[in-house]
Amino acid sequence: MNNGATVMEGPVTTVNRLDQNAASLSAEITWFAGVVNARLSEYFNKETADDNPADTTAPDLSNDRSVYAEFVNYYHLSRDERLLLMLTLIPHVQPHLLDIFFSINKASGRGHTEFGGIKGTRHSGFLPTIETALFLLAGNDLAHRFRLYKLFEPEHIFSGHQIITIDPAPGNEPFYSSPVSISEEYVDFFTTGQFRKPNFSMEFPARRLSTSLNWTDLVVDDYTAQQLDELRIWVQHGATLYESWGMSKKLKPGYKALFHGPPGTGKTLTAALLGKLYNLEVYRVDLSMVVSKYIGETEKNLEKVFKKAENKNWILFFDEADALFGKRTSISDSHDKYANQEIAYLLQRLEDYRGLVILASNMRNNVDEAFTRRLQAIIHFQAPRTRERLRLWNNAFSKQCQPPRPDELERIAQQYELSGGSIMNVVQYASLMALNRNDSHILVDDLLQGIRKEFKKEGKTI
Structure with missing residues (x-):
C-alpha cells in the first residue's frame, strides 16, 4: 500500500421508500470513508496534509426516516459515536472498506501498531479493535484519545444495551487491543429494520x-x-x-x-x-x-x-x-x-x-x-379438581369430531383424576383411534383405554 493511498468510498444509492435504510447507511459510509481518507492523509503526510478529519461534515439525519437515522436521533449520538458505530457495522455490509488498515509499515515490515485490528478465523477482512477506533477518531491527539475512553465504559449506551460488544484482550495485553463488534441484532435492525431472533445453539441455549x-x-x-x-x-x-x-x-x-x-x-x-x-x-x-x-x-x-x-x-x-x-x-x-x-x-x-x-x-x-x-x-398450579377437569375435557376435542355426551364426560371428569397434559394425551389417543376407523365419533371406550395408558405411566390402575 502506497503512502497516502485512499479507501474506496461507498456507493450512492437512489432513495426510495423501500431503500431508505440502504440510502441512509450509504451516505454514512461515504462520510466514514472521507474521515478515514483524511486521517490516513494526515498520518502518512504529517507535514503536507491539508485534510483535517474533524472538518469532514457528517450527513444531516434530522429529516431522515430510516431506522438508522431514527436510532441516531433518538440517542442524540455524537460525531464520534456515529463513527464508532459505522466502524463496527462496515465489516458486515462493506468489509472491503477496511482493507486499507492492512497496509505494511515499511520501517518495521509489519502492520501499523496504531491501526490496531485483527484478522478473523473465517472472515478474511480487517476486524477493528478499540485501538482502531481511537486512531480513527483521535489520531495522535492524546487529550482527545483520553476523552474517547468513555465510549467503551460499561455504562455507555453501546455497552449497556449490548449494541457494541468488547472481547477483552487476554492476559496482560492492553485493554484497548480488544476487538469491538456490533451485535447481530443491530446489524439486522439497521439494514432490514427487524431484530433477528437468536438461533438455539451452544451460544444461546x-x-x-x-x-x-x-x-x-x-x-x-x-x-x-x-x-x-x-x-x-x-x-x-x-x-x-x-x-x-x-x-x-x-x-x-x-x-x-x-x-x-x-x-x-x-x-x-x-x-x-x-x-x-x-x-x-x-x-x-x-x-x-x-x-x-x-x-x-x-x-x-x-x-x-x-x-x-x-x-x-x-x-x-x-x-x-x-x-x-x-x-x-x-x-x-x-x-x-x-x-x-x-x-x-x-x-x-x-x-x-x-x-x-x-x-x-x-x-x-x-x-x-x-x-x-x-x-x-x-x-x-395444583392438580385440577372435578370442575376444572370437566372444563378441560369440554375444551379438548376438535370441532371436526363428535365427542361423547356431556353426561359421559362429566362422569369421566368426576371419576378419573388427570392433569391437563394427561387429558390431552387421552384425547389424542381416542381421536387417532376414531380416524383409524374413518369415523368422527369419539368412543368412551377409547377414552377409557387412553386413561389406562396414562395411569400406567404413573404406576396406577383404573
Missing part, C-alpha cells in the same frame, strides 16, 4: 416458546387465576410503574415468579400465554446445555442467555428449575464451595434482570430459600 391457545383456554383454580392476574398486570404496567411513577429508585428491577405443581398443570402454557398476550418473546432455557459439571461453566453458559436478553424485555422461563436453583449444600469439599458460588452468581443475575423471570418446579421445597426470598410471586 434457549428455545423460543409459543402457543396457538389463548388466555381464556387456560384452566386453573380460582386462587391461581387471581395470582396469575396480578402477574399479568405487572407485565402490562410494570414499565409505567418504574418509569412514569419513578419507582425504579425504590424497587428492584424486573419481576421473578415461581410456578410449582405437578406436571401437566399449565406452568409452561402460562409462560407462553403471557408472552402472546403482550407480544413479548418467551424463551425456555435448556438446562441440559447450561448446567455443567465443570467449575465456572454453568455461569458462563447462563451469562450467554442473560446478555442476549438484556434490554429486550424477554420473558425467561426456567423449566425444572431445581437443577439450577436447588438447595445449597453444606461445604464439605471444594466442589460444594463452587456450587454455592454458582448460586450466589444466579442470585445476583436474577436481581439485575429487568424483565420477567419464571422458575418452574414440581416441588416448591426443592428451590433454595435464598431464591424464594427474592421472588415477587409463588404460584401453585
Whole structure:
C-alpha cells in the first residue's frame, strides 16, 4: 500500500421508500470513508496534509426516516459515536472498506501498531479493535484519545444495551487491543429494520416458546387465576410503574415468579400465554446445555442467555428449575464451595434482570430459600379438581369430531383424576383411534383405554 493511498468510498444509492435504510447507511459510509481518507492523509503526510478529519461534515439525519437515522436521533449520538458505530457495522455490509488498515509499515515490515485490528478465523477482512477506533477518531491527539475512553465504559449506551460488544484482550495485553463488534441484532435492525431472533445453539441455549391457545383456554383454580392476574398486570404496567411513577429508585428491577405443581398443570402454557398476550418473546432455557459439571461453566453458559436478553424485555422461563436453583449444600469439599458460588452468581443475575423471570418446579421445597426470598410471586398450579377437569375435557376435542355426551364426560371428569397434559394425551389417543376407523365419533371406550395408558405411566390402575 502506497503512502497516502485512499479507501474506496461507498456507493450512492437512489432513495426510495423501500431503500431508505440502504440510502441512509450509504451516505454514512461515504462520510466514514472521507474521515478515514483524511486521517490516513494526515498520518502518512504529517507535514503536507491539508485534510483535517474533524472538518469532514457528517450527513444531516434530522429529516431522515430510516431506522438508522431514527436510532441516531433518538440517542442524540455524537460525531464520534456515529463513527464508532459505522466502524463496527462496515465489516458486515462493506468489509472491503477496511482493507486499507492492512497496509505494511515499511520501517518495521509489519502492520501499523496504531491501526490496531485483527484478522478473523473465517472472515478474511480487517476486524477493528478499540485501538482502531481511537486512531480513527483521535489520531495522535492524546487529550482527545483520553476523552474517547468513555465510549467503551460499561455504562455507555453501546455497552449497556449490548449494541457494541468488547472481547477483552487476554492476559496482560492492553485493554484497548480488544476487538469491538456490533451485535447481530443491530446489524439486522439497521439494514432490514427487524431484530433477528437468536438461533438455539451452544451460544444461546434457549428455545423460543409459543402457543396457538389463548388466555381464556387456560384452566386453573380460582386462587391461581387471581395470582396469575396480578402477574399479568405487572407485565402490562410494570414499565409505567418504574418509569412514569419513578419507582425504579425504590424497587428492584424486573419481576421473578415461581410456578410449582405437578406436571401437566399449565406452568409452561402460562409462560407462553403471557408472552402472546403482550407480544413479548418467551424463551425456555435448556438446562441440559447450561448446567455443567465443570467449575465456572454453568455461569458462563447462563451469562450467554442473560446478555442476549438484556434490554429486550424477554420473558425467561426456567423449566425444572431445581437443577439450577436447588438447595445449597453444606461445604464439605471444594466442589460444594463452587456450587454455592454458582448460586450466589444466579442470585445476583436474577436481581439485575429487568424483565420477567419464571422458575418452574414440581416441588416448591426443592428451590433454595435464598431464591424464594427474592421472588415477587409463588404460584401453585395444583392438580385440577372435578370442575376444572370437566372444563378441560369440554375444551379438548376438535370441532371436526363428535365427542361423547356431556353426561359421559362429566362422569369421566368426576371419576378419573388427570392433569391437563394427561387429558390431552387421552384425547389424542381416542381421536387417532376414531380416524383409524374413518369415523368422527369419539368412543368412551377409547377414552377409557387412553386413561389406562396414562395411569400406567404413573404406576396406577383404573
